[in-house]
Amino acid sequence: MFTAAILAILVTMGLALARALMGPTVYDRIAAVNMFGTKTVLLIAIISFLSDRTDLLDIALVYALINFIGIVAVLKLVVYGNLYSSEKENPKQLNATGNDN
Amino acid sequence: MIDIVINIVLLAFLAITAIAIVRMTNLFAIIMLFGIFSFLSAGLFVVMDAVDVAFTEAAVGAGISTVLMIATIALTKVQKEKHTGKHRPWLPLAVVIITGATLVYGTLDIPAFGDPEAPAQKHVAPYYIKQSIPDTGVPNVVTAVLASYRGFDTLGEVVVVFTAGIAVLLLIGGKRTKQSAIKKEREKDDT
Numbered sequence: 001m002f003t004a005a006i007l008a009i010l011v012t013m014g015l016a017l018a019r020a021l022m023g024p025t026v027y028d029r030i031a032a033v034n035m036f037g038t039k040t041v042l043l044i045a046i047i048s049f050l051s052d053r054t055d056l057l058d059i060a061l062v063y064a065l066i067n068f069i070g071i072v073a074v075l076k077l078v079v080y081g082n083l084y085s086s087e088k089e090n091p092k093q094l095n096a097t098g099n100d101n
Numbered sequence: 102m103i104d105i106v107i108n109i110v111l112l113a114f115l116a117i118t119a120i121a122i123v124r125m126t127n128l129f130a131i132i133m134l135f136g137i138f139s140f141l142s143a144g145l146f147v148v149m150d151a152v153d154v155a156f157t158e159a160a161v162g163a164g165i166s167t168v169l170m171i172a173t174i175a176l177t178k179v180q181k182e183k184h185t186g187k188h189r190p191w192l193p194l195a196v197v198i199i200t201g202a203t204l205v206y207g208t209l210d211i212p213a214f215g216d217p218e219a220p221a222q223k224h225v226a227p228y229y230i231k232q233s234i235p236d237t238g239v240p241n242v243v244t245a246v247l248a249s250y251r252g253f254d255t256l257g258e259v260v261v262v263f264t265a266g267i268a269v270l271l272l273i274g275g276k277r278t279k280q281s282a283i284k285k286e287r288e289k290d291d292t
């Protein structure tokens with residue numbers, strides 16, 4: 001059963017990779033990378049059950065957090081052009097540069 | 102059996118991503134592919150039981166460096182790679198092939214993966230494997246060595262990185278406040 005799950009995840013990883021390679025728009029590629037990160041989390045979780053090392057689950061959780069924060073920062077940079085502004089009209093507002101990465 | 106399948110598929114994805122990175126000219130797509138490359142290599146590290154290395158790879162490779170490179174693109178506003186006409190790949194190709202062949206030749210002398218008779222396993226490793234649980238109570242031996250046996254060394258590294266981060270923030274952050282203040286003054290003058 002774990003084998004089937006791993007094969008399914010590998011196929012999904014291939015599809016996400018294809019979308020990241022072809023993706024006509026920026027957002028296709030961002031979604032593909034986000035999905036690829038999620039698939040990595042799932043793969044690590046299944047590997048941890050397969051090899052009976054459930055302490056790997058913590059690593060999978062940290063991957064999920066890194067993936068989320070990274071994608072949010074990338075989206076913010078794509079939309080606003082910097083990491084510190086919260087509105088397009090007021091790009092010079094300085095706040096919390098360090099919190100985003 | 103399934104381990105071999107995972108290894109082969111992940112390495113194939115890694116090769117596809119690397120070739121795509123070399124062939125593409127859209128810088129944003131290249132950075133996104135760098136993120137995928139980091140996740141793939143982190144997954145491979147986990148398969149090889151190097152959890153600590155995988156953790157660092159995911160945090161630095163997929164997290165921070167992607168954001169830093171996108172921030173660079175946002176600052177420089179260059180979206181496409183520029184191709185200069187005169188580029189002869191033969192000398193770099195020869196250098197890369199010779200270097201790679203030398204490195205592969207060097208790996209022939211390395212003991213097999215996980216060999217218990219390897220010199221690296223015979224020096225201090227038996228002590229750590231036997232004593233790390235009674236000494237420190239940390240289940241992962243690598244973490245026990247990094248955070249307990251070499252605790253002061255790790256503390257020093259953290260202090261160095263922290264100091265470097267503060268210095269960079271002082272250099273970049275200070276400049277930006279000044280520029281925005283000057284701009285605001287100019288805007289006031291204009292109105």
